[in-house]
Amino acid sequence: MFDLANPKKFMDFSARLLPWISGAAVILLAIGLYLALFVAPPDYQQGESVRIMYVHVPAATLSMGVYAFMALASALALIMKHPLADMAAKAAAPIGAGFTFLALVTGSLWGKPMWGAWWAWDARLTSELVLLFLYFGYMAIWQAMEDPIKAARAAAVVALVGVVNLPVIKFSVNWWNTLHQPASLLRFEGPAIHPSMLWPLLVMFAAYGLFFAAVLILRMRMEILLRRARSLQLSQARARAS
Amino acid sequence: MNSWTQMIVTQLRRDLKLAARLGGGGLLAVAFFVVLVTLVPFGVGPEPALLSKLSIGIIWVGVVLSTLLSLDRLFQADYEDGSLDLMFLSPLSLGVLVLAKCAAYWITTALPLVLVAPLLGVLLNLPAENYGLLVLSLLVGTPALSLVGAVGAALTVGLRRGSLLLSLLVLPLCVPTLIFGAAAAEGHMSNFYLLGAVSLVLVVVGPIASAAALKLNLG
Numbered sequence: 238m239f240d241l242a243n244p245k246k247f248m249d250f251s252a253r254l255l256p257w258i259s260g261a262a263v264i265l266l267a268i269g270l271y272l273a274l275f276v277a278p279p280d281y282q283q284g285e286s287v288r289i290m291y292v293h294v295p296a297a298t299l300s301m302g303v304y305a306f307m308a309l310a311s312a313l314a315l316i317m318k319h320p321l322a323d324m325a326a327k328a329a330a331p332i333g334a335g336f337t338f339l340a341l342v343t344g345s346l347w348g349k350p351m352w353g354a355w356w357a358w359d360a361r362l363t364s365e366l367v368l369l370f371l372y373f374g375y376m377a378i379w380q381a382m383e384d385p386i387k388a389a390r391a392a393a394v395v396a397l398v399g400v401v402n403l404p405v406i407k408f409s410v411n412w413w414n415t416l417h418q419p420a421s422l423l424r425f426e427g428p429a430i431h432p433s434m435l436w437p438l439l440v441m442f443a444a445y446g447l448f449f450a451a452v453l454i455l456r457m458r459m460e461i462l463l464r465r466a467r468s469l470q471l472s473q474a475r476a477r478a479s
Numbered sequence: 480m481n482s483w484t485q486m487i488v489t490q491l492r493r494d495l496k497l498a499a500r501l502g503g504g505g506l507l508a509v510a511f512f513v514v515l516v517t518l519v520p521f522g523v524g525p526e527p528a529l530l531s532k533l534s535i536g537i538i539w540v541g542v543v544l545s546t547l548l549s550l551d552r553l554f555q556a557d558y559e560d561g562s563l564d565l566m567f568l569s570p571l572s573l574g575v576l577v578l579a580k581c582a583a584y585w586i587t588t589a590l591p592l593v594l595v596a597p598l599l600g601v602l603l604n605l606p607a608e609n610y611g612l613l614v615l616s617l618l619v620g621t622p623a624l625s626l627v628g629a630v631g632a633a634l635t636v637g638l639r640r641g642s643l644l645l646s647l648l649v650l651p652l653c654v655p656t657l658i659f660g661a662a663a664a665e666g667h668m669s670n671f672y673l674l675g676a677v678s679l680v681l682v683v684v685g686p687i688a689s690a691a692a693l694k695l696n697l698g
Contacts, residue, residue: 370651374644378634381644390695391634395648398630398688402652405677409655412673416662 244461247321251454258454262447269444272437280434286350291437293343295445296336297361300368301403303333303449307375308400311393320464321457323389326396327379328456332449334372340365360414364407371399385464486571487579494583497556505549505587509595512545516599527604534603535613539661541599542592542617543653546624550649551642553584553632554693563636567697574686577693581622581629581686589621613664619671620660623678626685627652633692 273291280287307329314322344362345355356362375395382388498505519537520530557563566576596617597610605613631649635641656677663670 367651367654370647374648374651377644377647381635381638381640387695391692394630394634394688394692394695398652401684402655405655406651409658409673413658413662416667 244321248458248461251458255451255454255458258447259451262444262451265440265444265447269437269440272440277434277437278431283351286347287434289343289347291441293340293347294438295442296343297340297365298442299445299449300333300337300340300365303329303336304368304371304396304400304403307333308396311396314389315393315397320389323393324457324460325453326393327389328453328460329449330372330376330379332452332456334369334376336445336449337365337369337372341369358414360411363414364410367406367410368403371403375399482571483575486569486575487582490576490579491583494580495586498583498587505591508545508548508588509591511548512541512592512595513599515541515544516602520603531604531606534600534605535609535661535664537603538596538599538605538613539617539657539664542589542596542621543624543650543657545592546589546621546628547646547649549588550584550628550632551635551645553580553629554636555632555641558636558696563693564697567694573690573693577629577633577686577689578682581625581689584629585622585625589625593617593621609664609666612666616660616663616671616674619663619674619678620656623656623674623681624653626678626681626689627656629685629689630692633689633696636693636696 269291274288277288277291279285307326310322310326310329313319314326341362344365348357348359348362349355352359375392378392378395379388382391516537519533523529523533554563557566567573569576593614596613597605600610600613628645628649630652631645634648635645638644656674659670659674659677663674
């Protein structure tokens with residue numbers, strides 16, 4: 238594991254790993270979508286719109302999972318000062334923001350037939366929205382600083398402050414929601430989810446996870462190559478100047 | 480007096496003196512707050528019952544935005560004239576100095592907002608029993624806003640267009656304070672405990688994070 242912290246070894250290893258992970262992600266996504274859209278039964282209450290859930294739930298779960306991953310990588314980066322950890326956190330952020338956005342869009346698509354409105358200030362939807370803003374802030378700080386080392390440390394502080402605040406925000410939004418409106422919304426209640434719906438969901442979870450891993454590795458490789466190109470340009474400029 | 484309290488008092492005195500002699504910051508925030516609150520009835524209509532229902536929310540959101548307004552100056556002047564480097568070299572923790580600066584910022588910017596809030600309550604037809612609660616909730620909650628804001632100010636010190644980035648970083652983190660604060664002002668008493676908890680946690684966490692951010696911007 239720690240051998241991989243060497244960027245050269247990471248490049249070699251990830252080059253061999255990437256096709257397998259991407260292939261598995263594509264295959265699982267195809268199977269999962271087929272199961273979710275054609276095989277799984279419609280819900281007795283929600284009808285066909287329950288199929289949105291198979292796209293929505295993994296996106297929502299990963300939107301928070303990716304933030305946790307980002308914070309973990311940032312903590313490692315601050316403690317061990319290793320550039321690969323920075324790159325992992327930086328590479329993860331837009332993917333996480335994408336999952337968050339997908340969760341919001343599918344949530345509101347599902348909300349239209351269920352609640353009769355595109356948007357309801359539902360506690361979970363609202364905390365997803367705040368999470369999206371946290372992602373934006375994290376990505377903006379990378380954009381704002383020119384020096385990549387400084388930017389990496391600032392972004393790590395932002396990610397850690399965010400992850401400390403995230404449970405508080407989630408709790409407060411839940412609190413606010415129960416304060417202002419009684420829980421009248423339709424919820425997934427009742428006994429455990431039926432296997433005919435559970436399996437497609439699990440396949441979709443695996444597909445999303447692999448998709449995240451594949452895009453993460455791709456973006457990290459791109460970041461390493463960009464930094465190499467940058468240092469090559471710098472040394473060329475230096476040679477020309479002297 | 481031990482060296483920590485001495486340092487806090489010295490720093491506090493310096494910042495207050497600077498604020499008093501330069502003027503501007505705190506009063507500008509108050510003016511912004513007043514204008515902001517005045518704008519709302521133009522948007523939603525002058526109906527007293529509606530304004531009364533919205534009053535606490537409008538005032539709390541106004542306070543959150545107004546405390547943000549001059550936040551980008553919190554460390555900027557010290558960064559530009561080099562005082563921040565001297566503070567960084569001081570043998571005591573940078574976090575303690577940050578705490579003192581936050582206290583000074585709170586006194587010069589947040590406190591005037593809290594004092595003017597009841598007047599704006601009159602404009603918005605705030606129910607009589609909520610005045611005390613509103614002021615109390617603002618007193619308990621605004622330190623949290625200043626301390627969270629300090630983290631953002633420390634991260635963006637020395638950046639061009641730092642103040643825009645600052646709002647993006649800080650506003651989402653103000654959500655819990657806003658929720659508990661507005662609910663406390665409505666009279667839901669348990670929210671005072673939660674609001675106090677947020678402020679107290681930030682008294683500890685805020686200066687540490689701010690100091691870390693300042694160090695990376697100086698180093």
